Amino acid sequence: MHHFHYQGDELCCENIPLRKIAGQVGTPCYVYSCATLKHHFAVFDGAFHGMPHLICYSVKANGNIAILGLFAALGGGADIVSGGELFRARRAGISADRIVYSGVGKTQAEIDYALRENILMFNIESTQELEAISRRAAVLGLKARIALRVNPDVDPKTHPYISTGLKKNKFGIDIEQAIQAYEHARDLKSIEVVGIDCHIGSQLTEISPFIEALERLKLLASRLEQMGIRIQYVDLGGGLGIPYREEEPPHPREYAKAIIERLKDLPFKLILEPGRVIVGNAGLLLTEVLYIKKTPSKEFIIVDAGMNDLVRPSLYGSYHEIEPVLKNQREPRVVDVVGPICESSDFIARDRSLPMMQQGEILAVMSAGAYGFSMASNYNSRNRAAEVLVDGDRFHVIRKRESWEDLIRGETMPEFIKGAAGQ
Numbered sequence: 001m002h003h004f005h006y007q008g009d010e011l012c013c014e015n016i017p018l019r020k021i022a023g024q025v026g027t028p029c030y031v032y033s034c035a036t037l038k039h040h041f042a043v044f045d046g047a048f049h050g051m052p053h054l055i056c057y058s059v060k061a062n063g064n065i066a067i068l069g070l071f072a073a074l075g076g077g078a079d080i081v082s083g084g085e086l087f088r089a090r091r092a093g094i095s096a097d098r099i100v101y102s103g104v105g106k107t108q109a110e111i112d113y114a115l116r117e118n119i120l121m122f123n124i125e126s127t128q129e130l131e132a133i134s135r136r137a138a139v140l141g142l143k144a145r146i147a148l149r150v151n152p153d154v155d156p157k158t159h160p161y162i163s164t165g166l167k168k169n170k171f172g173i174d175i176e177q178a179i180q181a182y183e184h185a186r187d188l189k190s191i192e193v194v195g196i197d198c199h200i201g202s203q204l205t206e207i208s209p210f211i212e213a214l215e216r217l218k219l220l221a222s223r224l225e226q227m228g229i230r231i232q233y234v235d236l237g238g239g240l241g242i243p244y245r246e247e248e249p250p251h252p253r254e255y256a257k258a259i260i261e262r263l264k265d266l267p268f269k270l271i272l273e274p275g276r277v278i279v280g281n282a283g284l285l286l287t288e289v290l291y292i293k294k295t296p297s298k299e300f301i302i303v304d305a306g307m308n309d310l311v312r313p314s315l316y317g318s319y320h321e322i323e324p325v326l327k328n329q330r331e332p333r334v335v336d337v338v339g340p341i342c343e344s345s346d347f348i349a350r351d352r353s354l355p356m357m358q359q360g361e362i363l364a365v366m367s368a369g370a371y372g373f374s375m376a377s378n379y380n381s382r383n384r385a386a387e388v389l390v391d392g393d394r395f396h397v398i399r400k401r402e403s404w405e406d407l408i409r410g411e412t413m414p415e416f417i418k419g420a421a422g423q
């Protein structure tokens with residue numbers, strides 16, 4: 001459920017017509033619905049009511065501090081994958097004892113930062129990383145709480161670029177090797193083993209791969225128990241999918257029920273790391289029609305949002321619904337909606353039936369709340385879009401559009417070039 005609906009011919013976010021936001025803030029512009037974000041968080045969190053749990057929202061899906069602050073106020077924690085995300089989460093008021101840290105390439109500086117913040121746990125992805133964290137914790141006189149991220153080798157049946165729990169993926173530690181790694185971790189003085197973790201992929205539309213992974217984690221936890229290694233936290237990662245088009249992912253309540261059934265008599269605290277399912281359908285991208293261009297073989301709608309703003313169609317061939325923010329009765333036609341970037345992969349939709357559009361009209365690219373702005377870049381020296389949060393009948397710019405000065409911040413021209421350029 002979300003709060004983007006037509007009131008008459010006007011597409012609105014909650015009570016605000018999107019045309020009004022486009023008019024005041026400009027385009028391209030991401031718009032998020034506060035009511036939808038709250039609702040999605042509450043439904044997901046509430047679904048696990050039957051058991052001790054912590055929702056560690058995956059910051060990489062959408063890391064704006066206003067959104068993180070909203071989840072912090074609802075009792076959420078964070079799943080981070082970099083020092084930068086730790087900085088965001090802390091700035092937004094998420095307490096360190098609700099933060100888990102995943103990722104295969106944590107640097108020493110990032111490890112030190114997380115140790116000093118005293119985060120809840122490191123999800124460790126290799127034995128060398130375990131050594132590095134142990135070493136740094138010893139140097140700093142601190143103790144690191146850890147889980148090993150295991151690779152359960154289950155097929156999430158999603159896009160190969162967002163599968164992470166197959167043997168051939170770079171993520172996690174092979175489940176057979178994990179036993180040895182846990183034994184080693186137990187003997188390290190600066191390490192406290194507290195959990196077991198996996199994350200098998202993103203945009204999953206079935207429950208069975210989650211359950212298969214969970215069963216493997218349970219088996220591993222009981223083998224560890226026999227070795228005297230007690231697990232407190234079972235972290236099942238994120239990955240629950242959303243409907244972009246005709247997908248029918250399980251409802252969070254079904255997903256939760258299947259998980260709770262298999263954990264209810266066990267003494268674990270459950271950690272979940274949802275990203276997309278919370279924010280994906282809570283946001284859209286507004287873009288203006290710049291030109292209509294007809295070639296002998298195609299009709300293109302050229303808009304002012306490019307793959308630097310929303311890379312998912314280019315990167316994964318993803319589908320996003322597109323709606324005119326002002327409904328019209330014009331004849332539909334089959335078009336490609338493309339951006340201004342100098343790449344043929346710069347498209348938002350291909351062979352899409354849309355009512356005929358005119359220059360200056362605004363389109364809404366739906367379901368863009370997750371992996372939208374967070375994957376945006378400055379390619380083609382395009383300043384990144386503004387972000388707006390709507391709450392009922394008010395809205396707030398939660399990130400202003402970048403300026404051209406922002407684009408060259410930190411760049412300098414050395415003397416020897418200035419001389420040659422005659423400046």
Ligand SMILES: *Cc1c(COP(=O)(O)O)cnc(C)c1O
Binds near residue numbers: 274
């Ligand atoms: C990306 C990621 C998530 C969130 O995945 P979603 O599909 O957005 O729910 C959770 N955990 C880890 C370790 C991740 O890398």
